[in-house]
Amino acid sequence: MVKVLEHYHLGENNYKIVFEVPELVKKAQPGQFVVLRISEEGERIPMSIGDMDPEKGSLTVIYQVIGKTTALMATLKPGEHIMDCVGPLGNPSHVDKKGKYMVIGGGIGIAPVHPAAKKARENGNEVFGIIGARTKDLLFFEDEMRKACDHLYVCTDDGSYGEKGFVTDVLKRLIDEGNKPDFILAIGPVPMMKAVCATSKPYDIETWVSVNPIMIDGTGMCGACRVSVGGITKFGCVDGPDFDGHLLDFDELTSRLRMYHQMEKESMEQFEKKQPCYIGLKESSKKSA
Ligand SMILES: Cc1cc2nc3c(=O)[nH]c(=O)nc-3n(C[C@H](O)[C@H](O)[C@H](O)COP(=O)(O)OP(=O)(O)OC[C@H]3O[C@@H](n4cnc5c(N)ncnc54)[C@H](O)[C@@H]3O)c2cc1C
Ligand code: FES
Numbered sequence: 001m002v003k004v005l006e007h008y009h010l011g012e013n014n015y016k017i018v019f020e021v022p023e024l025v026k027k028a029q030p031g032q033f034v035v036l037r038i039s040e041e042g043e044r045i046p047m048s049i050g051d052m053d054p055e056k057g058s059l060t061v062i063y064q065v066i067g068k069t070t071a072l073m074a075t076l077k078p079g080e081h082i083m084d085c086v087g088p089l090g091n092p093s094h095v096d097k098k099g100k101y102m103v104i105g106g107g108i109g110i111a112p113v114h115p116a117a118k119k120a121r122e123n124g125n126e127v128f129g130i131i132g133a134r135t136k137d138l139l140f141f142e143d144e145m146r147k148a149c150d151h152l153y154v155c156t157d158d159g160s161y162g163e164k165g166f167v168t169d170v171l172k173r174l175i176d177e178g179n180k181p182d183f184i185l186a187i188g189p190v191p192m193m194k195a196v197c198a199t200s201k202p203y204d205i206e207t208w209v210s211v212n213p214i215m216i217d218g219t220g221m222c223g224a225c226r227v228s229v230g231g232i233t234k235f236g237c238v239d240g241p242d243f244d245g246h247l248l249d250f251d252e253l254t255s256r257l258r259m260y261h262q263m264e265k266e267s268m269e270q271f272e273k274k275q276p277c278y279i280g281l282k283e284s285s286k287k288s289a
Helices: 022-027 068-073 107-122 142-148 167-176 190-203 250-257 261-274 276-284
Strands: 002-011 014-020 033-037 044-048 051-053 058-064 084-089 100-106 126-133 151-156 183-187 206-210 226-229 232-235 242-244
Touching: 022 058, 022 084, 033 058, 044 058, 044 068, 051 107, 058 068, 058 107, 100 107, 100 167, 100 190, 107 126, 107 142, 107 183, 107 190, 126 142, 126 167, 142 151, 151 167, 167 190, 183 190, 190 206, 190 250, 226 242, 226 250
Parallel strands: 100 126, 100 183, 126 151, 183 206
Antiparallel strands: 002 014, 014 058, 033 044, 033 084, 051 058, 206 242, 226 232
């Protein structure tokens, strides 16, 4: 059993949850993920590591309520327990010395770029961060990212905070101003990662992205998480989750993610009929992270 230490509603459907997992965080590295199971009969959900504190033994996950299991997770209160938290899984992100190292986080993808930015800076890089979201309420970790990066740029699609526009607009501007990065790590929705790769390719900037295919075991046995990279089949869980974005087949990833939509919708509808109370946490803990 794994104890919930903290749990906050961040805005819209976004939550920050902190688990007590002292042994796991001793080994965890930026870019890795965990697989959570809320209850014994519950499904396994992969979640990126948003932050970790080896001294406190705590691991932070930022998640979006999107279906049944994440809605169930949103009902948890500090002091309660989930069934298990397996990890760290997957390979760490490339955070070695590159020179001008850029992280780009879109939406919920701001969480996993945060530990990578911290580590890349510790490793002597000049770290540029771009974080973006649809609107102000969906932004989080701005203070944490300011500490982790040498330069931080914030944007929203609707202009409600920071610069108005997409993360790719900021990337293009920085390149035009002479701040061409030597390396980019971009994490966020698939269309965003695809757009970042399309922007960086003409400049020949090495660009890695973190994939989020359906994962079941997270250990390379079921094959659910397969993706194509440079025409070769790879498993997101054991070969990734980070891959060279200029080689990744984004269209295949998108269509594989849609495969279970009907079943996921039905499962959420049944959950909402049985347990409409997950809204309760949103109302009771409107405290910022
Ligand atoms: C390596 C990795 C890291 C991730 N990190 C985060 C994170 O930090 N924060 C966050 O909010 N989400 C993250 N996700 C996505 C998260 O796992 C899904 O949102 C979650 O599993 C949805 O479960 P559900 O029952 O609430 O929704 P469902 O209704 O079951 O599914 C809704 C959507 O979530 C995705 N999904 C569902 N099941 C899985 C699964 N087993 N594996 C992967 N995707 C699934 C699919 O796109 C699906 O259409 C990550 C996924 C991967 C693969
Ligand atoms: S999740 Fe089963 S092989 Fe990757």
